Amino acid sequence: MNIQQAKQEILNTLRAYLQKDAQGEYCFPMVRQRPLLLMGPPGVGKTAVVEQAARETGIPLVAYTMTHHTRQSAVGLPKIAERDYCGLHFSVTEYTMSEIIGAVYEAMDRTGKREGILFLDEINCVSETLAPTMLQFLQNKTFGNHRLPEGWVIIAAGNPPEYNKSVRDFDIVTLDRIRNIPVEASVEAFLSYGTERKLHGAVLSYLALKPENFYHVSRDENSLRYVTARGWEDLSRLLQSYESLGFPVDEDLMGEFLNLEKTSRDFGDYYRLYAKYGRDYGVREILAGEADEALLADRQAMARAGDFTERFALVNLVLEQLRRYAAAYTGADARTVALHETLQTLFRQTAGAEDFLKSRRAALETKQQFRLEDADALSGQEQVLRTLERWCLEAKEAHRGEGTALEVFLKERFEEQLKDRKKEIIRTAGAIDRAIAFLSACFGDGQELTLLITGMTGCKELMAFIARHGSDSYLQLSGRLQCQKNEETLRQLCRQAQNRQ
Numbered sequence: 416m417n418i419q420q421a422k423q424e425i426l427n428t429l430r431a432y433l434q435k436d437a438q439g440e441y442c443f444p445m446v447r448q449r450p451l452l453l454m455g456p457p458g459v460g461k462t463a464v465v466e467q468a469a470r471e472t473g474i475p476l477v478a479y480t481m482t483h484h485t486r487q488s489a490v491g492l493p494k495i496a497e498r499d500y501c502g503l504h505f506s507v508t509e510y511t512m513s514e515i516i517g518a519v520y521e522a523m524d525r526t527g528k529r530e531g532i533l534f535l536d537e538i539n540c541v542s543e544t545l546a547p548t549m550l551q552f553l554q555n556k557t558f559g560n561h562r563l564p565e566g567w568v569i570i571a572a573g574n575p576p577e578y579n580k581s582v583r584d585f586d587i588v589t590l591d592r593i594r595n596i597p598v599e600a601s602v603e604a605f606l607s608y609g610t611e612r613k614l615h616g617a618v619l620s621y622l623a624l625k626p627e628n629f630y631h632v633s634r635d636e637n638s639l640r641y642v643t644a645r646g647w648e649d650l651s652r653l654l655q656s657y658e659s660l661g662f663p664v665d666e667d668l669m670g671e672f673l674n675l676e677k678t679s680r681d682f683g684d685y686y687r688l689y690a691k692y693g694r695d696y697g698v699r700e701i702l703a704g705e706a707d708e709a710l711l712a713d714r715q716a717m718a719r720a721g722d723f724t725e726r727f728a729l730v731n732l733v734l735e736q737l738r739r740y741a742a743a744y745t746g747a748d749a750r751t752v753a754l755h756e757t758l759q760t761l762f763r764q765t766a767g768a769e770d771f772l773k774s775r776r777a778a779l780e781t782k783q784q785f786r787l788e789d790a791d792a793l794s795g796q797e798q799v800l801r802t803l804e805r806w807c808l809e810a811k812e813a814h815r816g817e818g819t820a821l822e823v824f825l826k827e828r829f830e831e832q833l834k835d836r837k838k839e840i841i842r843t844a845g846a847i848d849r850a851i852a853f854l855s856a857c858f859g860d861g862q863e864l865t866l867l868i869t870g871m872t873g874c875k876e877l878m879a880f881i882a883r884h885g886s887d888s889y890l891q892l893s894g895r896l897q898c899q900k901n902e903e904t905l906r907q908l909c910r911q912a913q914n915r916q
Contacts, residue, residue, distance in 0.1 A: 417601030418644075419608070421453060422464035424596060425570065429472050432568050433530055441565065450553050450569035452538065455598030456632055458643025460608070461572040465534050466786055475522040475531040475785035479515055513558035519567055525781045530566035538571035539585065550585070554592045600630035605644050610873055613742055615651040616735030617689040620728060621682055622647070628678045639674075646672040654686070664690075689728050698732045701853055702740070702846040711853065718857040730863050733850045734870040740846045741876035744839040746795065751836045753799045754829060761803075762822055768807050775800055802832075843880055847871075851888040860895055868893055 416424070428451060434442045453461045462478070469476035498507050515533070522531055538549065548558065553571070556563040563569065571593075585593075602622055609619050622629050631642040650672035657664055666683040673679040696714050700706050706714070718729055761771050779800060783793055803825075810816045810824040854867055871877050871889065881889055 416596070416598060417604040418455075418460045418464055418598055419601070419604040421461075421596055421598045422468055425451060425464065425468040426471065428594075429468065429474075429532075429568060433566065445556070445565055448568065449592060449594045450556075450571055452593045452595050453570070453572040453598050454575060454595055455572075456600060456630070456643070457574050457641075458645035459598055459600050459630075460605075460644055461598060462534070462536060463608075465532065465570050465572070467789070469532050469786060470789050470792075473528075473787065475526045475528055475787060476534060477515075477518045477522050477531060477785070478534040478536065479518075480536045513561050516558050516561045516563065519564060522785050523564065526785055526787065529564070531568075531785075533563065533567050533569050535569070535571040537573060539573035550589045553589055600644065602626040602629035605629065605647070607873070609648070609651070610738075610870075611875060612648075613738055614648060615654045616731050617654065617682075617686045618647055618651040619735075620689065620731035621685045623731075624685075624724075624727060625681070628681065631675050631678065641674050642678050646674070685724075688724065689732070692725060692728045693732050696729060696732065698729075698736050702733070702736050702849050703842075704845055704849060711856070715853070715857045718854075726858070726863050727866070729857075730854065730866045730870070733854060733867065734874075737846060737850055737871065737877060738874055740839075740843040741874060741880050744836075744843045744880055745876045747836045747839045749795050750799055750802070751832055753795065754802065754832060757799060757803060758825055758829060761825075768816070768821060772800070772804055772807065775803075840884055844884060844886065847877075847881070847886050848888045851892050855892070860892075860899060864892060865896055868896055 432441070432443050432448045436442050453465075455461060465478075466476060495506050498505050519531065519533060523529060535549075538553075552558055552563075553569070556569065603626075606619060606623060609622075628642065629647070630644065631640065633640045650669065653668070653672070654664060657668075664686065666680060669679040669683045669686070670676070673682060695717070697706060697710070701711065701714065718726065721729070757775070761768060764771060779793070779796055782788055782796070788796075806825055806828045807816065807821070809828075810821050813824065815821055815824045850867070851864075854864060858864060868889075880886075
């Protein structure tokens with residue numbers, strides 16, 4: 416199965432294992448809760464989907480890479496205890512708590528949640544001394560004398576032996592106590608994920624154009640060659656960072672992430688073209704409404720004269736810019752809503768603003784440590800908290816830091832925040848209208864517009880914006896293209912009927 420299907424299986428399993436009856440008891444006995452083992456090639460996103468599943472179910476995640484552990488850290492250290500048995504006194508060996516089990520209890524204390532995920536990565540690459548202990552844990556859910564608390568689900572991940580020389584085979588006793596979930600590389604799943612995570616447009620459009628170059632692992636006598644999903648995502652992030660800083664991007668940089676010369680060279684050529692088209696067309700200026708009529712006419716003529724690759728890249732440049740607008744609006748909207756809710760809570764409570772902010776900071780640090788929410792959500796909460804901390808400091812400096820004066824001051828600042836949100840709505844709506852108008856002028860209702868609509872529809876943030884604020888241009892174009900599709904379907908039916916006569 417692909418990585419998205421594996422994620423859904425994890426979510427289904429969590430709901431099944433953690434379901435409770437009317438008395439609050441788990442419906443699924445812990446002894447029958449087989450650990451999940453995600454087995455697949457490196458870099459396909461096994462760790463990422465476990466983190467996503469934890470966030471979506473709202474439970475803490477404790478993660479360990481098992482290659483970094485010894486038997487002592489997993490089982491605990493021996494200690495001497497005094498015991499009386501049958502009237503006789505003995506010195507016996509006991510073990511301190513496992514570091515891993517201890518981390519689970521810490522997560523429970525810090526989050527106040529009794530359920531969670533214990534994720535053990537590279538499970539089949541443990542050291543020789545730790546291997547028997549890990550097999551015992553998968554079978555019995557205990558490290559030494561310490562059992563995993565009820566309500567915690569074990570998920571493990573590993574690579575098949577063809578990808579890692581350190582892999583150890585599981586015996587039949589262990590295999591019969593786990594759920595083996597094979598995971599395969601899938602470019603479709605990665606493109607869906609990449610769109611949601613706002614990866615670089617050059618990466619997304621290149622892989623849509625050449626999906627066969629998405630994943631590769633091979634070994635010859637001299638070296639190992641590989642291209643993975645992780646490599647594409649990390650390269651995407653670095654390209655975005657380099658571009659924002661104005662750093663040059665060369666082919667050697669591509670090779671640091673895409674360890675296959677043919678692919679790194681091919682993507683390097685495409686990236687240079689993509690960047691060139693971005694400069695030549697000035698998509699940002701067009702969508703911002705900064706291009707005059709003469710410039711628009713020139714760019715439209717240039718687009719009509721372009722080959723397939725140029726047209727494909729242009730549409731993706733437009734989509735990438737639209738996603739940025741939608742992301743900026745979504746961030747501003749989420750911060751505004753969160754600020755409003757937090758301010759309402761602050762105004763209702765009796766403690767001072769300083770104590771309130773300290774408690775919020777501690778709660779946020781707990782979420783960050785145990786990855787209870789995704790990075791974007793945590794970043795947004797961090798921004799909200801910093802904004803409130805700054806506003807409260809400004810109020811204090813203006814001698815309005817307490818009581819009614821503070822409340823009035825914060826409400827004034829919030830009104831300014833609402834104005835910023837309104838600006839993002841106007842900017843995003845205008846960008847959508849200009850994008851559709853520009854590409855329609857370039858290509859009519861050709862396949863490029865179908866690509867645009869498909870890309871817009873696949874962007875959750877754009878669709879959320881349109882659903883909330885509307886877009887006549889989007890709805891009109893969708894309607895025209897759907898009519899064309901229906902007409903073509905009718906023509907095909909007519910041709911089929913004619914051929915049968």
